[in-house]
Amino acid sequence: MxxxxxxxxxxxxAAEEVxxxxxxQVWRQAHTYNETRGTAGGWLMTLARTRxxxxxxxxxxxxxxxxxxxxxxxxxxxxxxPEQDLEGHERRRYVQQALTMLTAEQRQAIALAYFYGLSQSxxxxxxxxxxxxxxxxxxxxxxKLREAIAPYEEGLVS
Numbered sequence: 001m002x003x004x005x006x007x008x009x010x011x012x013x014a015a016e017e018v019x020x021x022x023x024x025q026v027w028r029q030a031h032t033y034n035e036t037r038g039t040a041g042g043w044l045m046t047l048a049r050t051r052x053x054x055x056x057x058x059x060x061x062x063x064x065x066x067x068x069x070x071x072x073x074x075x076x077x078x079x080x081x082p083e084q085d086l087e088g089h090e091r092r093r094y095v096q097q098a099l100t101m102l103t104a105e106q107r108q109a110i111a112l113a114y115f116y117g118l119s120q121s122x123x124x125x126x127x128x129x130x131x132x133x134x135x136x137x138x139x140x141x142x143x144k145l146r147e148a149i150a151p152y153e154e155g156l157v158s
Contacts, residue, residue: 106141
C-alpha cells in the first residue's frame with residue numbers, strides 16, 4: 001500500500017503519514033468493511049489511494065500551484081509492469097525452492113558470498129573452515145542451483 005501512495009505524493013514522509021492514517025482508519029472502522037463489495041486488499045488500496053489523492057490536492061492548494069494536464073506524466077510508472085512483477089515473484093519462488101535442495105553449509109556459504117558480499121577468504125575465516133572447503137561448498141552449491149533452475153530458464157526462452 002505504501003508504494004502507490006508514495007508514487008502519488010512523491011514525498012516519503014507524507015506517504016508514511018497517509019499509510020499510517022489509513023491503517024488507523026481501518027483499525028477504527030473495520031466493522032464497516034463489506035466483503036460483498038470487494039476484497040479486503042482492494043478496500044485498503046481504495047482507502048489509501050483516496051487519502052493520498054486528498055493529501056496531494058491539499059498540498060497543491062497550500063503551495064498555490066495549479067497543475068496542468070501534463071502532470072499526468074507524474075503518475076506514469078517507470079517501475080516494473082505487472083507482468084515483470086509476476087515474473088520476479090515466480091523467479092524468487094524457483095530460487096527459494098532450489099535453495100532447499102542445498103545443504104545448510106552450502107546455503108550459508110552462498111548467502112555470505114552473494115547476499116553479504118564476503119569474499120571466499122572472509123567466509124572461510126568467519127565459518128572457521130579451510131578456504132578449499134568453502135570454495136568447494138560454493139562451487140557445488142552453484143552447480144546444484146544451476147541444475148535446479150534450468151527448467152525455469154528454459155521455460156522463459158521457449
